Amino acid sequence: MDVFSNISGLSEDKLHEKFKLLRDEPYYAGAKRIIEEWTQDFHDRDNKIALEFQTTFHSSFWEFYLHAVFQRLGLNINEKYSRPDFIIDGEREFYVEAVVSEIKQGGTPESERSPNDILSMLEPIQTDKEFSLLIDEAVVRHSNSIYSKLKKYNGYTNNKGKWVGGYKSCDWINDSKPYIVALSSYDQIQYGKEYIYSMFALLYGLYYSPERDQYEKRDYVKKPNTDSNIQIGIFNAEEMKDISAIIFTNALTLGKLSSLSKSTGHDLAHVLNVRYDREAPHYKIHEVSSDHPEDLLDGLYVFHNPNAKIKFECEEIKSNHLVEFSLDSVGIGMEGGRAPIVARYCSPTGHALRDLLMSTAASNYNKTIAYDLIKAD
Template sequence: MKVKDMLFKPQCDEAEWHPNFKKIYDEKLPFARKVIMDWADGFVDRDNKFVKEFQTTFNSSFWELYLFAVFKRLGLEINMVYDRPDFLIEGDSGFTVEAVIANNATNNAPEWDKENLEKVIQDWPLEKIIDNATLRLANSFVSKSKKYLKSYKELGHVKGKPFVIAMAPFDSPFTNQQRMQAIHRVLYGLDRYITIDWDEENRDILDEIFMESIDKTNGSQVPLGYFTRPEYSHVSALIFSNTATFSKVRILSDDPRLTLVGYSKYNDYGTQSIEDVKFKGEYKEDLLDGLMIFHNPYADIPLNNRELHNSIIAHSTFEKGLGEIRSYIPHEFLFQRFIYTFMEEDKLPPQEVVLGVENAIKQAINESKSEFPIYRT
């Protein structure tokens, strides 16, 4: 039986199911399951454990299926014969990909735990969210770098091809708030810019804040800026998305239930990001939205696949001589998105409930805005 047809056929007792899998499995409507099954069309379970892991640990398998769907969408030739690394892309500009997610630390709330979110969020200011994501992403990057050197480097189908790490954050219930700050720290050491936005069209960059390392809770330090020095030249690039979550499945599906979408997008024509809340029927999102590729300027084998230079995908690299980041970010690139679906399957929610949720989302967006000039540190 094909993987796509097995994903939602239980392979273990319900007590072993991951909460995210259980939520999707228990839905009466089939639309979310259909999207994921479409992503998995053609996927091969090479080690005979993928389906069970999809049901028991979920997030890493979900991320692999998203990547598989992306590669199919881009028309890449995917070789599913080898069981490691996760993907082998064939062709003149082929490359290898190892997928990884950043999980929550042992004592922190997992990504799926939304039950006590209002209470938990008081202990998670934005600074803590970014610091936590930085540590978890750095840990995942280093582990896969070591894995390549120990287990993949000498494989015949890997030699001579760019090695790419594909990473997604599932490190806390607040992953959608980290945008690109944490991954910029990890790869390029860039923490933030200090700027003044004078109006909708004029911005002055006053300074750049870089970080060489970050402190762990036990007092030890974790180095940052892996793509700013040659020690990691074996890693050609990193594919990243913090919006390839179940919310994307919900938006791409034909689910008729009322859904509100709040979002923040890059504005190539002004100083302020594009932020709004819309009903799903008025909002458009592509499979590739939110996908960014970070290139390693020290790469032994650079990633030069032309199919990856899609008008929706963002790219970034570090100019060694100048010590500066160079990026191509398309207009309306998706930085952040969250949704609210009214879960009643057989009736519309009362109008006052819909308006209440819509106003709450708009208020959350507006609270982050200020009057000009806007000083950002």
């Protein structure tokens, strides 16, 4: 599939800005090659993915990435049926529906991202107020996205009062197998700073305070700029038992493509990842290069539903050391040997200031002037 070829009748003004950057800008030549690699054997089951990639971008970008991930894990993707988005065959059969969280109507568009927004990736969220402004918006957007895909699975009554059957009513779906929602965040300009905080709050009801550096249990957050309460800890809700887990990332950006390109050879981008390490200092600086690459699977997380009717277990995920989170009576459990990506800074000019940028990021996150480099596998 050539997702960059011209589509008859599609005018230039209808194209998404990120698509045009990948198609036209020499800076993104390596990133464009990554997309071409991901899509060369992608099977377009409903004959519209190229159009969506060029016009709305994010949802198809996410599907291309997930397809590459499942191939990397060695999973067998059943291409026969058009829904849900991914049917994984084999001994550990499961189903995946992909969704993205977009910026709300009337919200500040990504085109208004400033140099200060980019530089802010070198510093953590400092105050509870700043945290709530970011995370509460993310919680609202992600909640809407997840519930929309739960309806797709179980069925729903549309606005005309007609019942629409869900995926589990399809002959090819075995409802004794896990159903997974895969969510990628693009919900606001600074979605790259969400890390795992939005999912901890939304799914488990664990709300972080940067001022106290601890989590607290909450039942709801306020929808930004309203008095409406939005339920969090939704994995405790009865209707959520049909979702076995959430696959999540907030790190699938054009910067991710540049980082992967940088990891396999020359690329114009300068990429710094701030990664969490269990050993102190906990925030290590990863300068991406072919010697110290970023992996396809870095920045991807699995959040298990402790109350799911059908538990999700995948040996291919465990053997590839994806980061998995679970909740039990003791607290949050974390598995997987990959150091999570807390933030990514990507710039065409960062090479000239590399030492300053690296020390600044490390001192901001670790609250010390010292820093260690992390060498990713």
